[in-house]
Amino acid sequence: MCRGAQHVVNRILPAADTILHDHRVKFTREDIDSSELDRRRALYGPLTEAVRELVDATIRTEVDESVIREVHAEVAAAAAKLRAKQLDGAFGLRFTTGGESFAWGNAGIGLRNALAPPLSVESDASGLHWTEVTLGAPYEGPPGLVHGGICALVLDHLLGTTASSIEPRFTGTLTLRYRRGTPLGRLRAEARITRNEGRKTVVNGTLSDAGGVTVEAEGIFIGPATATA
Numbered sequence: 001m002c003r004g005a006q007h008v009v010n011r012i013l014p015a016a017d018t019i020l021h022d023h024r025v026k027f028t029r030e031d032i033d034s035s036e037l038d039r040r041r042a043l044y045g046p047l048t049e050a051v052r053e054l055v056d057a058t059i060r061t062e063v064d065e066s067v068i069r070e071v072h073a074e075v076a077a078a079a080a081k082l083r084a085k086q087l088d089g090a091f092g093l094r095f096t097t098g099g100e101s102f103a104w105g106n107a108g109i110g111l112r113n114a115l116a117p118p119l120s121v122e123s124d125a126s127g128l129h130w131t132e133v134t135l136g137a138p139y140e141g142p143p144g145l146v147h148g149g150i151c152a153l154v155l156d157h158l159l160g161t162t163a164s165s166i167e168p169r170f171t172g173t174l175t176l177r178y179r180r181g182t183p184l185g186r187l188r189a190e191a192r193i194t195r196n197e198g199r200k201t202v203v204n205g206t207l208s209d210a211g212g213v214t215v216e217a218e219g220i221f222i223g224p225a226t227a228t229a
């Protein structure tokens, strides 16, 4: 899990049992310490990177048909090996004995999720939160441009993390204005809390390329009633 999100989730740990139970989110306390977490990170991270590489290579390959068939068989065999022993369902949000969190299946940040860009959220003392990410061929929507749903994923995650920097918040409403196409490549998203109204937190943010803002976002994030009860 990225440092920013880890920091955020650690701050909500005391309320996590109630919140996640109430929202039927899969939540597991694992009997492992941080050194074991580091060991697993070093084991699974490179596997995920290799799968990410495979996804991009699959889209862009121009090798001969015979090689495609050969690789198909190899990939199917690799998936079958991993299937030999599987979790029953999704990964969920887990905590070590020391309270460190890891959401390795998460679509935005998951260390074991090759679909995740992956995002890493940073913040400063002024309350600005940001993430920088390179989105390549697997995130294409309109030709050469980022898929609008992927822009939404980046902004939802960033704005949600920003909203949750004090107390946990779920996305209630996310409004996006796509000002121009977002080119594939290096991007930066920024967000800030603009309003707090009880359990509601309003966050505004942007997604930009080197030429400026491509998407503007406003999110209303809601704290579960149990978190502040």
Ligand SMILES: CCCCC/C=C\C/C=C\C/C=C\C/C=C\CCCC(=O)SCCNC(=O)CCNC(=O)[C@H](O)C(C)(C)COP(=O)(O)OP(=O)(O)OC[C@H]1O[C@@H](n2cnc3c(N)ncnc32)[C@H](O)[C@@H]1OP(=O)(O)O
Pocket: 005, 008, 009, 012, 023, 025, 093, 103, 106, 156, 157, 158, 159, 160, 161, 164, 168, 169, 170, 171, 172, 173, 198, 199, 200, 220, 222, 223, 224, 225
């Ligand atoms: C890093 C891993 C994170 C995994 C996430 C797990 C847990 C989150 C915990 C910590 C967060 C940490 C990091 C965050 C990182 C990323 C964030 C991603 C966030 C998501 O990806 S999350 C998935 C999509 N999200 C949902 O799956 C929400 C489904 N939904 C619900 O769970 C309920 O629907 C809820 C809780 C939203 C409200 O339910 P409720 O019963 O508490 O609300 P209630 O009726 O009491 O209203 C109270 C006041 O909110 C207003 N209000 C109500 N609903 C509204 C809406 N939709 N839009 C605008 N305003 C709304 C009312 O108008 C009233 O306002 P007023 O008081 O002014 O009248």
